[in-house]
Amino acid sequence: MELFSYSRAADIPQAIASAAAPTTRFIAGGTTLLDLMKLDVERPTQLVDINPIGLDKVERTPDGALRIGALVRNSALAHDPIVKADYSVLSQALLAGASAQLRNMATTGGNLLQRTRCMYFRNTATPCNKREPGTGCSALEGDNRTLAILGTSKDCIATNPSDMNVALAALEAVVHVQSTSGQRAIPIADFFLLPGSTPHLETVLVPGDLITHVTLPAPRKPSKQVYLKLRDRASYEFALSSAAVIAEVSEGKVSFIRVALGGVATKPWRSHEAEAELLHHPATSATFQRAAGAALRDARPQSENAFKIELTRRSIVHALTLATQSA
Numbered sequence: 001m002e003l004f005s006y007s008r009a010a011d012i013p014q015a016i017a018s019a020a021a022p023t024t025r026f027i028a029g030g031t032t033l034l035d036l037m038k039l040d041v042e043r044p045t046q047l048v049d050i051n052p053i054g055l056d057k058v059e060r061t062p063d064g065a066l067r068i069g070a071l072v073r074n075s076a077l078a079h080d081p082i083v084k085a086d087y088s089v090l091s092q093a094l095l096a097g098a099s100a101q102l103r104n105m106a107t108t109g110g111n112l113l114q115r116t117r118c119m120y121f122r123n124t125a126t127p128c129n130k131r132e133p134g135t136g137c138s139a140l141e142g143d144n145r146t147l148a149i150l151g152t153s154k155d156c157i158a159t160n161p162s163d164m165n166v167a168l169a170a171l172e173a174v175v176h177v178q179s180t181s182g183q184r185a186i187p188i189a190d191f192f193l194l195p196g197s198t199p200h201l202e203t204v205l206v207p208g209d210l211i212t213h214v215t216l217p218a219p220r221k222p223s224k225q226v227y228l229k230l231r232d233r234a235s236y237e238f239a240l241s242s243a244a245v246i247a248e249v250s251e252g253k254v255s256f257i258r259v260a261l262g263g264v265a266t267k268p269w270r271s272h273e274a275e276a277e278l279l280h281h282p283a284t285s286a287t288f289q290r291a292a293g294a295a296l297r298d299a300r301p302q303s304e305n306a307f308k309i310e311l312t313r314r315s316i317v318h319a320l321t322l323a324t325q326s327a
Contacts, residue, residue, distance in 0.1 A: 001037050001038055001040065002037075002040070002043045002044075002045075004037075004044050004045055004046060004047055005045065005046045005047070006046070006047045006049065007046070007047075007048055007049065008048075008049040008051075008052055009048055009049065009050050009052065009053055010052060010053070011053050012053055012055075012178060012210065012212065014053075015048055015050050015053055015210055016178060016179055016180055016208055016210050017180065018046070018048045019046075019048050019207065019208050019210070020180070020207055020208040021045070021046065021207060022207045023043070023044055023045040023046065024044060024045065024046040024047075024048060024207065025042065025044040025046075025047055025048070026047075026048050026050050026109075026210065027047045027048065027049050027050070028049075028050055028051055028070075028071055028107045028109065028110050029073070029105035029106045029107045029110050030105070030110075031098075031102050031105050031106045031110065032110060032113075032114050032115060033110075036115065036122070039122055039123075039124065040124050041121065041122060041124060041131055050071065050210070051071065053071075054069070054071070055069035055070045055071040055072075055109075055212055055213060056069050056071040056072055056073075057069045057072070058072055058076070058077060058080045058082065058083065060082065061215070063218065064218035064219075065215050065216060065217055065218050066082060066083070066086070066087065066215065066216040066219075067213050067214075067215050068108050068213055068214045068215070068216070069108065069212070069213050070107060070108050070109030070210075070211045070212055070213055070214070071107050071108070071109065072107065072108045073103065073104060073105065073106065073107060074094050074097070074098070074102075074103040074104075074106045074107070074108070074111060074164065075094075075100065075103040075104045077090070077091075077094060077108060078090075078091045078094035078095050078103065079091070086219035086221075087167075087171060087216055087219060087225070088225045089167045089170060089171065089225035089226065089227045089244050089245075089246060090164065090167040090168065090171060090216075092167070092225070092226070092227035093163040093164050093166060093167035093227040093229075093242075093244060094163065094164055094167075096163050096227060096229045096239075096242075097162070097163035097164065098236065099235070099236045108164075108211075108213075108214055109211040111162055111164045111165065112162075112164075112165060112168075112175065112191070112203075112211060112214070113202075113203065113205075113211075114160075114161055114162045114165075115161075115202070116130065116158035116159060116160065116161060117146070117159070117161045117238055118130070118139055118147060118157075118158040118159070119139075119143060120137070120138040120139050120142065121158060126138045126142075129155045129156055129195075129199045129200065130156055130158055130195070130199040130200050130202075131200070132200075133198070133199075133200045137154075137155055137156055137157065137199075139157050139158065139302070140154075140157065140302065141303075143304065144157060144302040144303060144304050144305055145304040145305050146159065146238070146240060146263075146305070147159055147302065147305060148264060148265050148266045149264050149265075149296075149299040149300055149301045149302070149305060149306075149308050149309065149312075150261070150264055150265035150266070150269055150296075150298065150299055150300075151194050151195070151265045151266040151267055151269065152195070152266055152300055153194070153195045153196050153197065153199070153266075155195060155196070155197055155198075155199050156195035156199030156266065157266070157302060158195070158199070158266060159238075159263060159264065159265065159266065160192065160262070160265065160266060160267050160268055161238050161239075162262070162268065163227070163229065163239065163242065163262060165188075165192075165262070165268040166227070166242055166243075166244045166260045166261065166262035166268045166269075167227055167244045167260070168188050168214065168216075168268065169188055169189070169244070169260035169268040169269070169270045170225075170244035170245065170246050170258045170259065170260040170270070171216050171217070171246070171258070172187070172188065172189075172216075172217060172258070173187075173188045173214050173215065173216050174186065174187055174188065174214065174215045174216075175187075175188060175191050175211060175214055176211070176212050176213045176214065176215065177205065177209045177210065177211055177212065178209075178210050178212050179206075179208045179209045179210065180208055183212075185215075186204060188268070189270060190204065191203055191204060192267035192268060193267070194266060194267060195266050199266075202267075220246070220248065220256065222248050223246050223247060223248045223256060224246075224247055224248075224322075224323045224324070224325075225244075225245070225246045225247075225323065226243075226244070226245045226247075226319050226322045226323040227242065227243070227244050227245075227319075228242060228243050228245075228315055228318060228319040228322070229242040229262075229263075230242065230263075230311060230315055231263075238263065239262050239263030240263050240264075240308065240311060241261070241262070241263045241264050241308055241311045241312040241315045242261065242262035242263050242315065243259065243260070243261055243262075243312075243315045243316050243318075243319040244258075244259070244260040244261075244262070244319075245257070245258070245259055245316075245319045245320055245322075245323040246258040246323070247278075247283075247320065247323040247324050249283045249324050252282055252283060253280055253281060253282055253283065254278045254279055254280065254281055254282075254283050254287070254324065255279075255280070256279075257275050257278045257279055258270075258275065259271045259274040259275055259278070259291070259295065259316065259320075261295065261312065261315075261316070263308075264299075264308050264312050271294075271295040271316075273291075273294040273295055273297060274291040274292065274294050274295035274316065275291075276294070277290045277291040277294045278291045278320070283320075283324040285317070285321070288316070288317045288320040288321065289313075289317060291316065291320065292312070292313040292314075292316040292317050293313070295312070295316055296309050296312060296313060299312075
């Protein structure tokens with residue numbers, strides 16, 4: 001671990017002013033950042049502790065939406081009564097991730113910025129375009145069993161590891177950011193970047209940007225929400241494939257649908273293709289199979305992860321079945 005300076009911000013303006021340099025990082029729970037610093041993947045020269053600045057509330061807004069502070073701990077968010085009642089897919093996703101101890105430390109903002117678990121990204125002895133642009137992608141010809149089949153490029157096939165982000169994609173969350181130039185509201189669909197030829201750029205954030213909160217639209221009361229996670233072991237494991245589904249059924253047909261996938265893509269993956277096959281169509285197994293096929297039409301498996309196509313097909317079909325049985 002490299003030497004670094006440490007300071008505590010008293011409020012949002014001070015935090016933003018302290019973090020304009022590219023080598024400065026905000027620290028809250030530190031559950032990802034500290035690991036990467038120990039591995040010499042992240043090398044900040046300054047850490048700015050933002051725990052004192054607030055941003056730790058979950059509250060309704062006047063228009064019925066939900067505002068989630070960036071420093072709300074994952075455990076608190078998962079067990080929040082409003083989240084459990086109206087945004088259960090988010091609660092399910094959070095409880096499927098990490099361990100109770102990590103959820104007690106991890107924050108909403110930190111989870112949004114969680115970095116890949118690709119072994120080559122975390123091993124500084126191997127080439128990785130995400131860690132060091134232009135060095136190559138070791139995973140293409142290496143151990144790629146757990147890596148992405150959607151949204152990949154010739155320069156990177158690393159997966160986004162977050163469960164929370166998949167649920168937020170299905171819920172159409174908006175990420176609110178503040179910097180010295182003002183405030184921005186970024187739909188989650190625009191927040192994450194595909195790797196393309198610049199896999200080291202993972203989000204639209206720039207140095208000095210501070211995530212202040214996330215908003216979720218007013219809940220759809222009749223909907224049923226499901227988060228299904230498939231993994232190598234039952235606990236404390238990242239997804240091989242996951243699906244977040246929000247569905248409404250009227251007179252036997254799907255009247256509202258959102259589908260997002262995790263564990264299989266380079267960013268939280270909203271499947272508009274699957275949704276198009278489902279909306280206004282019968283809520284039947286045949287429809288679900290067509291939707292799963294559409295979601296995976298552009299999948300590009302590597303040498304060791306072609307099994308994810310069938311695994312994800314089954315994940316989508318089962319999640320849709322669960323979400324429409326009594327919706």
